[in-house]
Amino acid sequence: MNSDFTSWLGLSAHDKFDHMKPAELAQKFEDLFGSRPRIFCAPGRVNLLGEHTDYNDGFVMPCAIGFSTRVAISPRPDHRLVIRSEDFPEQLEIDLDHLPNQGTGVWSDYVLGIAVMLKEAGHPISGASLLVRGEVPIGAGLSSSAAIEVASALALMSLNGTRLALPEVAKLCQRAENEFIGARVGIMDQFVSCLGRAGHALLLDCRSLEFKLIPIPDDIRLVICNTMVKHEHSSGAYNRRREECDEGVKILRQWYPRATALRDISLDQLQDHKAAIPETVYKRCLHVVSENQRVLEGGKYLTDGDVQRFGGLMRDSHVSLRDLFEVSCKELDVMVEIAGSLDGFCGGRMTGGGFGGCTVNLVKSPAASQFAGQIAERYQAATGIKPDIYVCAAANGAGAD
Ligand code: GLA
DSSP, rough: OOOHHHHHHTTTTHHHHHTTTTTHHHHHHHHHHSOEEEEEEEEEEEEEEOSOGGGGGGGEEEEEEEEEEEEEEEEEEEEEEEEEEESSSEEEEEGGGGGOOOSSSSTTTTHHHHHHHHHHHTTHHHHHEEEEEOOOOTTSOOOOOHHHHHHHHEEEEEEEETOOOHHHHHHHHIIIIIIOOOOOSSSHHHHHHHHHTTTTEEEEETTTTOEEEOOOOTEEEEEEEEEEEEEETTHHHHHHHHHHHHHHHHHHHHTTTTOOOOOGOOOOHHHHHHSSSSSHHHHHHHHHHHHHHHHHHHHHHHHTTOOOHHHHHHHHHHHHHTOOOOOOOHHHHHHHHOOOOSTTEEEEEEOSSSSEEEEEEEEEHHHHHHHHHHHHHHHHHSSOOOOEEEEEOOOOOOOOH
């Protein structure tokens, strides 16, 4: 066993950052700003089933994970926001009377966007110093952006005693990402960052925001495999997928005028009108409609503790994302294929928006360490890229530290 191998094994999300106690962040904050902060924490996520369904008013089944972003905050008397991060050198300083309408493509947009949305929604905003510590790998498809948004929202709200139910916090954060950052994402990431529960997957109806927490059996680990690639133009491709889905709905409304999203279309209805739909649009629709079914079916399997059947649906989901929605890539496919040949594997697929990022695998606990080592070795042999492997369990959603 080489030393790299032991470091992969050590990469349980919880263990890796255990030493980064909030007290240390508080001390750092005090050294920088001269006051004692309050600290808020929000996790990243991994999605088990239901990809590219959230913005089609459909169903998703993510979990929060043990990688979190922490935001330390204390009030300032000068009506300014001063935002710093441990990961980036630039500091943002801005007068609250001159908040911009849109981000400028820098990391602090994720904090500033929340302040802007709170203000727009009529909530009080006052001067504050903030220090961000991010543990969620950036650009890996594990929702580092939702984590910083949600932690910032709780932090900024705390200064003025603003009370919002967590689903409302999630909606506000999504709005910041849609309107301030300019990414047309759905509600999944922000919602599970707010409301995830340790040991559970969260089955969410993205239209009604009703949700159900489903226990993940104790003997299952989530093994997240980071391909370490992020392909160019992924946000443009994401938006194009959304447009293709919308185009499908527009066509199908000729026969189903009450349909407002692909959520309202059944598989039979879609298939009945195949001839009227351009081929690419049809493939996109077929993915979304069948993926929604998989989530609902998967919810039943997981509730019954039937991980094998659930895992089968994860594999189907990957095939559909690869062949119909076309958001996978060579590296993700290689990672999924290797996983399927290893001991302890119950199911796995690409997770998140796609075009790179991570796969998620359900693996029997006793086999998880060996699985992590073997998949890393084989992926590196196949692609020449050394992956990061995280052995995780589902974690709790956001809160005060
Ligand atoms: C990204 C978005 C989510 C969702 C996924 C795909 O993570 O932020 O809203 O659309 O892609 O399922």
